[in-house]
Amino acid sequence: MSMKLDARIPDGPVEGKWHSWLDSHRLVGPRNRGDYEVIVVGTGLAGASAAATMAGMGYRVKAFCFQDSARRAHSIAAQGGINATKDYANEGDSVHRLFVDTIKGGDFRAREANVWRLAELSTGIIDQAVAQGVPFNREYGGMLATRSFGGVLVERTFYCRGQTGQQLLLGAYQALQMQVHAGQAEVMSRHEMLDLVVVDGRARGIVARNLTTGEISAHAADCVVLATGGYCNVYYLSTNAKNSNATAIWRAYKRGAGFANPCFTQIHPTCIPQSGDYQSKLTLMSESLRNDGRIWVPRNADEDREPSEIPEEDRLYYLEERYPSYGNLVPRDVASRQAKIVCDDGLGVGPTGRGVYLDFRDAIEEKGEETIAGRYGNLFAMYERITGESPWKTPMRIYPAPHYSMGGLWVDYGLQTTIPGLFAIGEANFSDHGANRLGASAMMQCLADGYFILPHTVTDYLADLDTETDPNDPAFRETVLAAEERVGKLMGVGGTTAPSVFHRRLGQIMLDRCGITREKEGLESAIEDIRELREEFWSDLRVPGTGEELNQSLELAGRLADYFELAELMCADAIERDESAGCHLREEHQTEEGEAVRDDKLHATVQVWEHRGEDERPDLHHEHLSFDEVEPTARSYK
Amino acid sequence: MNFKLRVWRQPSEGNEGGFEAHEVSGVDPEASFLEMLDILNEKIVADGGDPIAYDRDCMEGVCGSCSLLIDGIPHGPRQVTSCQTFMRDFPDGAEISVEPFRNSAFPVIRDLVVDRSPLDRIIEAGGYISVTSGPQPEPNTNPVRPEDQEHAMDAAICIGCGACVAACPNGSAMLFTGAKVAHLNSLPQGDPERFDRAHGMVAQHDEEGFGGCTNFGECQAVCPQEISIKVIGELYHDYRQAMLHRLRARRGAVKPQ
Numbered sequence A: 001m002s003m004k005l006d007a008r009i010p011d012g013p014v015e016g017k018w019h020s021w022l023d024s025h026r027l028v029g030p031r032n033r034g035d036y037e038v039i040v041v042g043t044g045l046a047g048a049s050a051a052a053t054m055a056g057m058g059y060r061v062k063a064f065c066f067q068d069s070a071r072r073a074h075s076i077a078a079q080g081g082i083n084a085t086k087d088y089a090n091e092g093d094s095v096h097r098l099f100v101d102t103i104k105g106g107d108f109r110a111r112e113a114n115v116w117r118l119a120e121l122s123t124g125i126i127d128q129a130v131a132q133g134v135p136f137n138r139e140y141g142g143m144l145a146t147r148s149f150g151g152v153l154v155e156r157t158f159y160c161r162g163q164t165g166q167q168l169l170l171g172a173y174q175a176l177q178m179q180v181h182a183g184q185a186e187v188m189s190r191h192e193m194l195d196l197v198v199v200d201g202r203a204r205g206i207v208a209r210n211l212t213t214g215e216i217s218a219h220a221a222d223c224v225v226l227a228t229g230g231y232c233n234v235y236y237l238s239t240n241a242k243n244s245n246a247t248a249i250w251r252a253y254k255r256g257a258g259f260a261n262p263c264f265t266q267i268h269p270t271c272i273p274q275s276g277d278y279q280s281k282l283t284l285m286s287e288s289l290r291n292d293g294r295i296w297v298p299r300n301a302d303e304d305r306e307p308s309e310i311p312e313e314d315r316l317y318y319l320e321e322r323y324p325s326y327g328n329l330v331p332r333d334v335a336s337r338q339a340k341i342v343c344d345d346g347l348g349v350g351p352t353g354r355g356v357y358l359d360f361r362d363a364i365e366e367k368g369e370e371t372i373a374g375r376y377g378n379l380f381a382m383y384e385r386i387t388g389e390s391p392w393k394t395p396m397r398i399y400p401a402p403h404y405s406m407g408g409l410w411v412d413y414g415l416q417t418t419i420p421g422l423f424a425i426g427e428a429n430f431s432d433h434g435a436n437r438l439g440a441s442a443m444m445q446c447l448a449d450g451y452f453i454l455p456h457t458v459t460d461y462l463a464d465l466d467t468e469t470d471p472n473d474p475a476f477r478e479t480v481l482a483a484e485e486r487v488g489k490l491m492g493v494g495g496t497t498a499p500s501v502f503h504r505r506l507g508q509i510m511l512d513r514c515g516i517t518r519e520k521e522g523l524e525s526a527i528e529d530i531r532e533l534r535e536e537f538w539s540d541l542r543v544p545g546t547g548e549e550l551n552q553s554l555e556l557a558g559r560l561a562d563y564f565e566l567a568e569l570m571c572a573d574a575i576e577r578d579e580s581a582g583c584h585l586r587e588e589h590q591t592e593e594g595e596a597v598r599d600d601k602l603h604a605t606v607q608v609w610e611h612r613g614e615d616e617r618p619d620l621h622h623e624h625l626s627f628d629e630v631e632p633t634a635r636s637y638k
Numbered sequence B: 001m002n003f004k005l006r007v008w009r010q011p012s013e014g015n016e017g018g019f020e021a022h023e024v025s026g027v028d029p030e031a032s033f034l035e036m037l038d039i040l041n042e043k044i045v046a047d048g049g050d051p052i053a054y055d056r057d058c059m060e061g062v063c064g065s066c067s068l069l070i071d072g073i074p075h076g077p078r079q080v081t082s083c084q085t086f087m088r089d090f091p092d093g094a095e096i097s098v099e100p101f102r103n104s105a106f107p108v109i110r111d112l113v114v115d116r117s118p119l120d121r122i123i124e125a126g127g128y129i130s131v132t133s134g135p136q137p138e139p140n141t142n143p144v145r146p147e148d149q150e151h152a153m154d155a156a157i158c159i160g161c162g163a164c165v166a167a168c169p170n171g172s173a174m175l176f177t178g179a180k181v182a183h184l185n186s187l188p189q190g191d192p193e194r195f196d197r198a199h200g201m202v203a204q205h206d207e208e209g210f211g212g213c214t215n216f217g218e219c220q221a222v223c224p225q226e227i228s229i230k231v232i233g234e235l236y237h238d239y240r241q242a243m244l245h246r247l248r249a250r251r252g253a254v255k256p257q
């Protein structure tokens, strides 16, 4: 059985597609909705908004998360803001402009119809959040405030100080708790999905482990929604929350869901550099810092003076030099790549030599301490809290870190995967960001999916579903047994080494060879090394304790086992994508000046992988992308 | 740096717990408290022991997962979350005790992991504005004074970690409850439900077995988000009004003169 990729994009002009879909989709009457049960795995922005909305419509919703409370999902950490085309600043912003920015930002590797819909729904998200009591920043007159973000030319980013993700998530979480109170929704916290139950080709439920008791059980439903976030922790160190993982989408892939563009991962340029081996994650510093900070490294590799004592002529402002018009505001991938290049050249700073300066000296001199404090005061304080150094006195040190995964489960226009009844939303799907995501667009996509798109597409699916889920179907028992067997296997390796030790090594392979830049030979050798490490893992892993209790080592080991397999697929995907696009820079495909070169003839596609069985090469399928609204052009930030 | 640790070990809720002594050496001063525990855990596993269980996730001080009582103080000496406490904050060679947050409403699940679900149930009892998803009014038709927004935000930044509960001699969760009420009740959107919200959340708070507030102020002294105890005053204000409303409702509507 080979996978069919039908994106099911409605006909007609791009601006009318979503409306025509809404006008023609099938409905479930209010009195019948209570007959249907929907499982939502994940309670981040995407999952919480979807679960609350569907419960509010009258479906019975069961939401799962591995944290102790739905409110703690990784989305809570998003800082900068969320985009919407309100055009309050009267700059001529429009749905069309946000659409174009997103398509271009994604380097022409996203679906036009989806991106248009996203831009179109953006304003409703702000309205929804405000109605929930999300305290967005206001201007003196009480109107909503906006700022510009990530190098775009309009101010369309809404924010709650530096805690926008927290406030948006609390809004969605509270809406979900309201539904719990009403008896429409149930939150299964401290539960981890270990597998998907598929009956006759349809998703009918999940198997989850109660992390407190270790009990593994099946949960049946009429359809399943995965909102389980991204997989950048495959790199071990990333800006993602420590427990973010790929297990749910990976299990779905192994049950037949197509996995799209796994190699598209974004490495964010402004993070606090690693300071030692013990480190467990990297902290993002908001991109807005690049509006006023100047990025440089010493010109000489043997420089040993304090940064403040290095004179102008011995400083290399490499972005300003190479990109005179955009300077320090080049897109994320360009900034990350250039930082890597100067560090590879031995010019990096800090104890590990992998860091560059982000200097506010000139901005403080020109604009005054007060202005800079107003803009970045809390970020400076956060930097100082973590590093013990004050950006007022000495330049910050930054280095790129894995941040966001554009790849994920393939979904059609209705956010349905290749398994009927299995939907994927938020960062977990391959989504609307193509080969690179613009700042402040992830939260927009999560909430557009959860509040406004998925509840309708799920309705459409359920209205057409003519068979009931039978919780006694043998598939449920079989899937539970398979999950128990896997746990038993992990517990039984009987080696000596903790899972985190293997994870660090896997991360290093991925960062070096499938990170900021990639190249064929490196990727091929990475696959070899991953396989070798995986074998070592399966022979020398030690998971103490038992499976019948809270066992965090077991949780880590299970997630890592899946990361090994995903890492290999990421490398395979990066090899097949024989072009440079967005964040994916293949060293073989760049101009003499080091600019990425796309291949629109061969690679204007989504690469979708189909699992064929353990240790068998997965099949590669292509969804061809066409660009009718925006003409593909090469990016230039010179 | 080297440290001597006394760590609370408890296999599960029903079982007895006790302190276990450990030593960690060669810790980088830049390591966070949780990273120091990671180093210790890798060593414990290599030596054939059972690693220490503790909650953590974002490691940036905003998810509220981490919940360590460090030397008897929730999150440790610096009024930041456990994950934002760094080893450079302790003298080399220090003896440090590590326990879970202590409160009878927060049973220990294992080692340093506690059950904080009562906080979710307090939110469930009214910590929201009753709107469902769909088209909403244009926000700028209802301006919010920036000082009201700031005030709401000062309370809304609560991360729900429960340090306030662990610090309170009465085991009260009033700072947590007050923060949510102050956030929503200071915005025009939250006004229609203000009394029901205050009443419902306080009733649930008491139902969960948390103690009352008697103004010790220990909660604000440990709150990593520096939420002010004033939010409890605001909560009481609305709670009293709520009780009056209920009284009136019971006696029948009182016609305004």
Ligand SMILES: Cc1cc2nc3c(=O)[nH]c(=O)nc-3n(C[C@H](O)[C@H](O)[C@H](O)COP(=O)(O)OP(=O)(O)OC[C@H]3O[C@@H](n4cnc5c(N)ncnc54)[C@H](O)[C@@H]3O)c2cc1C
Pocket: A041, A042, A043, A044, A045, A046, A047, A064, A065, A066, A067, A070, A073, A074, A075, A076, A077, A078, A079, A080, A081, A082, A164, A165, A191, A192, A193, A194, A227, A228, A229, A230, A239, A240, A241, A244, A245, A247, A248, A284, A403, A404, A425, A426, A427, A428, A439, A440, A441, A442, A443, A444, A446
């Ligand atoms: C530091 C940082 C700053 C950011 N800033 C911004 C910003 O300013 N603007 C912006 O737009 N975006 C930003 N982003 C990106 C954005 O935050 C994320 O893309 C987005 O929050 C992802 O949300 P989600 O709902 O898809 O998943 P998540 O929030 O990651 O939630 C995943 C959920 O799935 C659950 N889960 C996962 N696996 C399982 C399983 N197997 N079983 C059960 N439950 C499971 C988890 O418990 C959790 O509830 C930022 C990201 C980071 C890391």
